[in-house]
Amino acid sequence: MRVLALSSSPRKDGNSRMLAEAVLSGAASNGHQIDLVDLADVVRAPLRDCRTCRLSDGRCGIDDEYEELLRGKVADADAWIFATPLYWYGIAGQLKIFIDRLFCYTSSGNPDFADMIDRLKGKRFAVALTAEESYPGAVVGATAQLQELARYLRHEFVGVVRGVANSRGEVQRDPAKPMDQAYALGARLFDGIVSDYRVDSERSGVIWPTGAA
Template sequence: MKVLVISASPRADGNSHLLAEAALDGARAAGHDVAHVFLDDYVERLFGNCRTCRLADGRCSLDDRYEDLLLNRMLPADGIIFAMPLYFYGMPGRLKTVFDRLFCYISNSAPQQARVMDGITGKKVGVLISSEENYVGATAGVVAQFQEATRYLHQELVGVVVGNGNVRGEIARDPSDPVGRARELGARLFDIRVTDYRLDTVRPNAVWECPAVN
């Protein structure tokens, strides 16, 4: 399987980068084809007004590498892991822009609509968050945002790892072992079962398949 890890921080020696590297190690050890990108290499422009900035043929006119990221990196991946520092209790601006600018490619007037809508769905998604604060509410907002975004895109959010640290690299000292949990998430990305029941969901009595009892 193809795993793409997207780092939302430009720091190659920061705490979220340690989590990203651990997830890459885990996915690689599990035999997956892995790739790692930094958003600042691809995303420079904010979402604009499609009514005024689309090209005559309907394509997006924003002149950075977002389209390369989306079409050639994100769409071919079977699973995507987002690694991010917590910025003001939310996701970094470049990462929010990744989701905002999807509109340019999935609206009815987008020439790549069918390709993008077919390729963006069905993915396994993991999230790695480094945060200076450790109370649960600090990351609740951004986790909820990922839950809704992945649900809208018909993806599965299979795991969120939160680690605490401020000084570069100190997330490795977090006693909850976020680095180890990030590595495990990378390794088990396609094995984690996600359930989202409704009133009429047909489901077995047991959560996990049990061996037959003689």
């Protein structure tokens, strides 16, 4: 399977990217193909008013490497890892812009929108997030936003790994060991049961197969 991490911190030797790399290492340990993109290298402009920005054939008029990233790596991946620092109790701007600009390719003004919607659906999805504050509520808004995005895109939301860190590399010293958690998350990216039970869901009563470690 192809696992793509989108790292949104402008600090490329920072904590959230390190967590994402650990998720990828875990995925690679199970034979998956891994890749990481720094959004700051690709996404150079925010969403504009599509009515005035679209080209005459309906394609997106913003001239950067976003479309290449989207049509290639993002649409082709089987799992997305979104890595973000907590910025002002939300996700980093680069990541928000990446998400906002999905609109240009999924709204009906774009000639390929139906195909793109198909290609963006049904992936495995995980989040690697770092914040200075350890207060649990600090990351709730950012996490909820990404969870709702995953639901909307019909993804399987596998999990969130959260590190408490500020200076570069400090996430490795977080006593909660988020780097290990990230590795484990990557390793189980495609096997974990992601449940979204309803009251009338059929359930066997057993979550993990007997004999599982």
